[in-house]
Amino acid sequence: MAGLKQVQRQTGVALWRQIADRIREAIGTGAYDETGMVPPETVLALQFGVNRHTVRSALAALAQEGIVRAVQGRGTLIERKERLNFPITRRTRFTSGIGDQARETRGLLLDGATEEASAEVARWLGLKPGEQVVRLETLRHADKRPVSKATSWFPAVRFAGIGEAYRKHESITKAFAELGLSDYVRATTEVTAAHASTADLADLELTPGAILLIAKAMNTDLDGVPVQYSISRFAADRVQFTIEN
Amino acid sequence: MAGLKQVQRQTGVALWRQIADRIREAIGTGAYDETGMVPPETVLALQFGVNRHTVRSALAALAQEGIVRAVQGRGTLIERKERLNFPITRRTRFTSGIGDQARETRGLLLDGATEEASAEVARWLGLKPGEQVVRLETLRHADKRPVSKATSWFPAVRFAGIGEAYRKHESITKAFAELGLSDYVRATTEVTAAHASTADLADLELTPGAILLIAKAMNTDLDGVPVQYSISRFAADRVQFTIEN
């Protein structure tokens, strides 16, 4: 067991953070479900081959995140354990995709503006660079926990009022409907992973070193005309994608 | 500019590593393509709000990875810049997916064994827990650079000799063909992201703190019978997934 979950030294990532990441992941995969507790500090120290104080630093970080709670004399209890599944299909929608796994979902509009399309955005939306697009920054919650942060672009000519509509309905699907688009489909999704930027860390309530799953997606209407290009960032320890073919 | 790429202190992730990660990503997205060089150390230090020596530590790490090369008096040149695209479709195959983006692809068999199916493996392959499965550990290269490491399970009754066949052909598709399975399709793919384990770091030639894109995939034959369950780990800074719907 000692060699299984080893950590590396002198790599710029503190041991306590590597250990915290591994324990968080183990909790997420249900490794400690039998007891509902993390193994004792001395056992973890032995497993990871580090000093008990180093393990304590890791557990303190997890306690700060609200994932575990230490009780003197008893042990360290697991408080929260969640990994949502986000299906990616031709009919991908955030609310219905996550909705059946959470009691409450919310969509917050952080920022909205009309601006000129960058080369990348123009290419995805089939516009000329410089044409007007509406950009929305949105933050989506499931059961009061932030799940993803997204930047979306829409052709301004067709969807001028989408910012206000999103603020009202807290849903892209409903905002589209209000603007006369009753249905749309997911055309392409590109998935990458990266470290979170400072702004995303704060909004998603993550700690530095945390990982994001990034989905660049393009939706079209039923005629195949692009209606939305978006870059969504998901907290990787709270979400997984499922692609059904 | 100073605020855009900020880094965070006292988080268990050394500043030099955060900066190295950001520069590596910026190189990958083509931010410095105009000059083919990274900005001067003093400029980077100003942008990130750190001392020049800290930037030097970051650049030294990237030089170690072979991504940049510093030339005294001139600047720091970008040596290598790659991000492969891996399409996920009903007909997903590694070699043909990556093949058109690399001159040479290779598949190395690291380990192979026949063993009893765990609960997870049995569930995916439609077997009873404890039934025999063949497990293969494979490492896949594109142009001499390791791209992904995969653990695959196959029903042992049907694919007893697949280890030897893979070693010969360096391709799952060809190994299947030799064992009488001429075609197969991708049924389900689950995508997550996580920090790499020590063993994966070494095999994929990554530095700790590096991120993996993880695809759990299940392939079936044309009758819908599961033939393969695999967990593939990709170096996130070298690969992106594309899902076409």
Add this chain to the structure above:
DNA sequence: TATGGTTGTCTATATCAATAGACATTTTAG
């Protein structure tokens, strides 16, 4: 060839990360 811009090297100092050991405090089980 002189100058400005760039990377390379050195010294010094303060803080964070990790180890080590000892002992206190609390809970659970016997």
Add this chain to the structure above:
DNA sequence: CTAAAATGTCTATTGATATAGACAACCATA
């Protein structure tokens, strides 16, 4: 009540991380 097991707290020491400043070495170019 007692003992074992677990977390909490304290002191001390070492090495890694980060800052600061000064100057050397090298390159391109005017």
